[in-house]
Amino acid sequence: MRQITFSQATLEAMAEEMRKDENIFVMGEDIARQGGIFGQFKGLPAEFGFDKVMDTPISETAIIGACIGAALAGMRPVADMHYADFMGVAMDELFNQMAKIRYMFGGQTTVPMVVRAPDGMSSCAAAQHSQSIESWFMNIPGVIVVTPSNAADAKGLLKSALRDDNPVIYFENKILYKEKGEVPEGEYLVPIGKANVAREGTDITIISYSIAMKKAFETADILEKQGIHAEVIDLRTLVPYDKEAILQSVKKTHRLAIIHEAVKQGGVGSEIAAFVAENALEYLDAPIMRFGAPFTPVPFSPPLEKAYRLDSEKIAKEIQAKF
């Protein structure tokens, strides 16, 4: 199968869907003339023009707010957040307006829009350009949250997001942009809300998503050498998350570890752990384990940043100790 980068996969998804639906347009800072800060929009204006791929003022509240207004008036806007960290600037628009409009107006309308949010640590980008903030949105009813981990899912999930009538937040990891992966030719969708059993195993379930899937695979490889067969689940979508897939796997393996790059405390792992504890505690042979970042902002200096990152050797060791 052909190999393309995660970034090219998102570009294909955008172009294919924009060709099909003239109501889709995208706006954000530096996306049209510059092609996006990570090049993820390069070439899009050449085909669709500056009316469909719009450079905006540095006005995050207006970017999200105007996308909401345009969605209410019949369009299907896409907002690029430049960095996920800047979602904080537009938080009222995201959680008080976008997320609530359908519900608080009694289902009179829909808000079909996609918020694209490049997230995660890159190279010493420090505290305000490195965050993974997906767990915030697990606590906000009304939004869909997707977190692709590879090029194929990046395309299939983005296409699904663009066709969804709910507001979708699409977290795209900055390091993953350059990663190549097998991407099928032609039309396909990855459904929202369905996890992917990325590797089958019998001894422990490792749940992850986005960039941390790499750590999940590395951990599984190390454990395999010790004779521990880990099942690796890629959640793909955080809201709604695939409860069925999680329970099915845990009931089979009797052990659970959750790995994400975001801060561990109050993170996605906390929700998954609580869900499994509530619904399948009797199946577990060992305590649930969560792996995430320390409870600090992302530090700048290389040794500090390195220490902040997930370490699959350490994770595997801690898991092994529980066997």
Added chain:
Amino acid sequence: MESYSKELLKTFYYKMVKIRRFEETVERYFLDGEIPGFVHLYIGEEAIATGVCASLTDKDYIASTHRGHGHTIAKGADLNKVMAEIFGKRTGFCKGKGGSMHIADFSVGMLGANGVVGGGFNLATGAALAIKKQKRDNVSVAFFGDGSSNRGTFHEALNMASVWKLPVIYVCENNQWASTTPYRTTTSVEDISLRAVGYSMASKIVDGNDVFEVYEGFKEALEYVKKGDGPFFLEAKTYRIKGHFVGDPEMYRTKEEVQEIFSNTDPIKKFTEKVLAEKLMTQTELDEIKDKVEKEIKEALDFALNSEYPDPSEIYEDLYV
């Protein structure tokens, strides 16, 4: 003053009295404990929503504020469903999920009241962006108060609308009170419309208590915006007669002060005196409209009171598509 058709004069009076009587009814039932939550009344500001919405169609959009009953009624929303929503009934526009602060009727282009002060600027701007992309001959209107012009959303929206030449009209209802604070103690300008200059935006100030002035000012705005020259800023000077919310002890001003101002600014009184003095309408015509409004208010009240509350099982409905 331009010449007005009898039909338009009747509409002005009908809409203003309808809003006034609706708000008085809501106030009474809120104080009686029949309406839950909290409500913000539009009494004294009726001429603005009426004068603006008289020139709009259902295909034009408005974004409203937390003081949104008047805008909703002026835009033509079904009174029964507005009343039922405020009572928290399932027959209301939002099936009892929104209430007073989230009243909306998308079928007439009313994109919702907003519980967040300054939450509507960007929504109206975005709706205007859609209108421009769809090449429609419509406009979008953001109603807002003097207080919300201190929000960042105001400045981001105005800049975006101006630079993209969007068909949006920002209608400032300068009622001189930002919640319980006199606006001049927290706002750097006397005329909010002065801020439009910073965004290269055309603007105009009108007497917000005079429905004719509002109507004519808005028509000018509409013509300007429809030429494609970009947004327009209309500031309507008015005064908030009621407290910030029903039940507000109003420690910040005296009843006498308010009454004195209201006796000079009441837009319905001003309208009535003018049309009678200039023989544009007769007392009989005014009375007929009043009677019609009373019937509609009673019907809306009966509808709301006799409607069911939502069933607890409906809590999960209408979250996702």
